[in-house]
Amino acid sequence: MSEPILSIHDLKVNYGGIEAVKGISFEVPESSIITLIGSNGAGKSSTLRTIAGLVKPVSGKIVFRGDDITGLDPTGIVKKGITLVPEGRKIFPDLTVLENLKMGAYLRNDDISGDIQWVYDLFPRLKERSWQAGGTLSGGEQQMLAVGRALMSRPKMIMMDEPSLGLAPIIVKGIFDIIREINRQGVTVLLIEQNANMALKTADFAYVLETGKITMSGPGAALLVNEDVKKAYLGT
Amino acid sequence: MNFFKVALPYIISGVSVGGQYALIAIGYTMVYGILRLINFAHGDVFMVAGLLMVYIAASFPLFVAIPAVIVLTVMLGFTIERVAYRPLRSAPRMSVMISAIGVSYLLQNLALYITGGLNKNYPAIPWISDRVTVFGLDTTRVTVITPFLTILLVVALVMLINHTKLGMAMRAVSKDFETSQLMGIRINSVISATFIIGTFLAAVGSMLYFTNYPGVVPTSGGMPGLKAFVAAVFGGIGSIPGAVIGAFIIGICESIIKGLDTILIVNGVIGEQIGLATFSDAFTFVLLIIILVFKPTGLFGEKQTDKV
Numbered sequence A: 001m002s003e004p005i006l007s008i009h010d011l012k013v014n015y016g017g018i019e020a021v022k023g024i025s026f027e028v029p030e031s032s033i034i035t036l037i038g039s040n041g042a043g044k045s046s047t048l049r050t051i052a053g054l055v056k057p058v059s060g061k062i063v064f065r066g067d068d069i070t071g072l073d074p075t076g077i078v079k080k081g082i083t084l085v086p087e088g089r090k091i092f093p094d095l096t097v098l099e100n101l102k103m104g105a106y107l108r109n110d111d112i113s114g115d116i117q118w119v120y121d122l123f124p125r126l127k128e129r130s131w132q133a134g135g136t137l138s139g140g141e142q143q144m145l146a147v148g149r150a151l152m153s154r155p156k157m158i159m160m161d162e163p164s165l166g167l168a169p170i171i172v173k174g175i176f177d178i179i180r181e182i183n184r185q186g187v188t189v190l191l192i193e194q195n196a197n198m199a200l201k202t203a204d205f206a207y208v209l210e211t212g213k214i215t216m217s218g219p220g221a222a223l224l225v226n227e228d229v230k231k232a233y234l235g236t
Numbered sequence B: 001m002n003f004f005k006v007a008l009p010y011i012i013s014g015v016s017v018g019g020q021y022a023l024i025a026i027g028y029t030m031v032y033g034i035l036r037l038i039n040f041a042h043g044d045v046f047m048v049a050g051l052l053m054v055y056i057a058a059s060f061p062l063f064v065a066i067p068a069v070i071v072l073t074v075m076l077g078f079t080i081e082r083v084a085y086r087p088l089r090s091a092p093r094m095s096v097m098i099s100a101i102g103v104s105y106l107l108q109n110l111a112l113y114i115t116g117g118l119n120k121n122y123p124a125i126p127w128i129s130d131r132v133t134v135f136g137l138d139t140t141r142v143t144v145i146t147p148f149l150t151i152l153l154v155v156a157l158v159m160l161i162n163h164t165k166l167g168m169a170m171r172a173v174s175k176d177f178e179t180s181q182l183m184g185i186r187i188n189s190v191i192s193a194t195f196i197i198g199t200f201l202a203a204v205g206s207m208l209y210f211t212n213y214p215g216v217v218p219t220s221g222g223m224p225g226l227k228a229f230v231a232a233v234f235g236g237i238g239s240i241p242g243a244v245i246g247a248f249i250i251g252i253c254e255s256i257i258k259g260l261d262t263i264l265i266v267n268g269v270i271g272e273q274i275g276l277a278t279f280s281d282a283f284t285f286v287l288l289i290i291i292l293v294f295k296p297t298g299l300f301g302e303k304q305t306d307k308v
Helices: A044-051 A073-080 A096-102 A113-122 A124-128 A141-152 A169-184 A196-202 A218-223 A227-235 B004-036 B042-059 B063-088 B093-115 B141-163 B163-174 B177-182 B187-210 B222-235 B241-260 B260-266 B274-293
Strands: A004-015 A018-029 A033-037 A059-064 A082-085 A158-159 A188-193 A205-210 A212-217 B131-134 B138-141
Touching: A004 A044, A004 A188, A018 A033, A018 A205, A018 A212, A018 B274, A033 A044, A033 A169, A033 A196, A044 A158, A044 A188, A073 A082, A073 B177, A096 A113, A096 A141, A096 B138, A113 A124, A113 A141, A113 A169, A113 A205, A124 A141, A141 A158, A141 A205, A158 B093, A169 A196, A188 A196, A196 A218, A205 A218, A205 B241, A212 A218, A212 B163, A227 B138, A227 B187, B004 B042, B004 B138, B004 B141, B004 B163, B004 B187, B004 B222, B004 B241, B004 B260, B042 B063, B042 B093, B042 B163, B042 B177, B042 B222, B063 B093, B063 B187, B093 B241, B131 B141, B138 B141, B141 B163, B141 B187, B141 B241, B163 B177, B163 B187, B177 B187, B222 B241, B241 B260, B241 B274
Parallel strands: A033 A188, A033 A205, A082 A158, A158 A188
Antiparallel strands: A004 A018, A004 A059, A205 A212, B131 B138
């Protein structure tokens, strides 16, 4: 694997008065798909939200492309080239699909028409619905819009919080195909999922998070056949 | 026919007052749209804009005083948000509202201290204070231009909100703070911009409003502020077109009630003055109660009031 684009050192995060992340360290190599799996409350979302700058860590260090980005505000993080596709998609329901995409490019001052075209090529459904309000889209389409919106900032790394949440299996498969496609086009992906099966099949490397600590790690394919992982997360 | 002839002056003055209320109401409705905060200090900012004009126009020519009043009022609005509301960003909404009430009284007390509670004569602004004749009716020019100026400013504001990056950011922030941050929007800047726009319009409104009144006292902001607030609720708080339409309706109704005695006497309904004009203020608040009971979201209220 290549050099890490992101490395996390002994990160501790509090959430609502409890220690949600208890000192984790991991690395995300450039152009890879890395996943953090774990059950509810394992600290996955807190980790991503901290990287995105929404939450300040108690201690630890986040290094992105050689720069210490710990404690930057969300605007600073987006400028550095990291975007988060939030849990539950959180598209802007009153804005049109096109406006939602433009929101994603909020910090850019250059011409974005090429990138809008790029997103429409990735998600032809969005192009058909360009003038519709985001709130009228189906769940799967909203997820596409959330991913497309995140891509509009031209990120070097995209983080996704439970992209499969509440979606039908066939739609989930489509979303994961897109994740691989985005990655193939050079965007590093950090994915967190409860749907461990899909996540492990897609990821190059995976970490298992349990109550705020990393308990296991390994290539996705290896964890997929690991007995402990099977028992705890794959239900087989 | 006779009815319209008698009612016309009241309607024209009502449209004008409505325009002034509209300029204040936008400040309430925009701040509510973004922060879910009823900014009780807004009416007092309007009063301060009036006092600033009194003092600045006393020593400077109007072409200096008018822009200076606007700039200082905007700075006041910006500072209030920065000092009294921003530190409470993650506090319960009730705390911010109480802070707003505190700012409201602070401004009134400061005004009382500075003016000694005396009525301060508002300077006559040439041209707009001049008398003109429209439809055979003698009135001031400000009465005639207010509705047009209001509509012009509202159209500009709606364009800003629908077609600029700042406007898009405002719409996004009003829906969802956190996701807006993930887009790279600095929500504090957007909120500051909202206060700047709201107080700018209130400053313009104060010049139009006080020109028609004898002067400014520390409580001058109370009544127009309350009425503009009712207009914003009536139109559906959070909605700019709603606030403007609500303000015009309230302005016109209230003005007609002021002239109701005269109108009724001329039409032979009643024989003498019975003092119906007293109810012109009460009407606004009866309207508020009716709206809150029958259509709490107002004319153009948001379909969903809670943040998703």
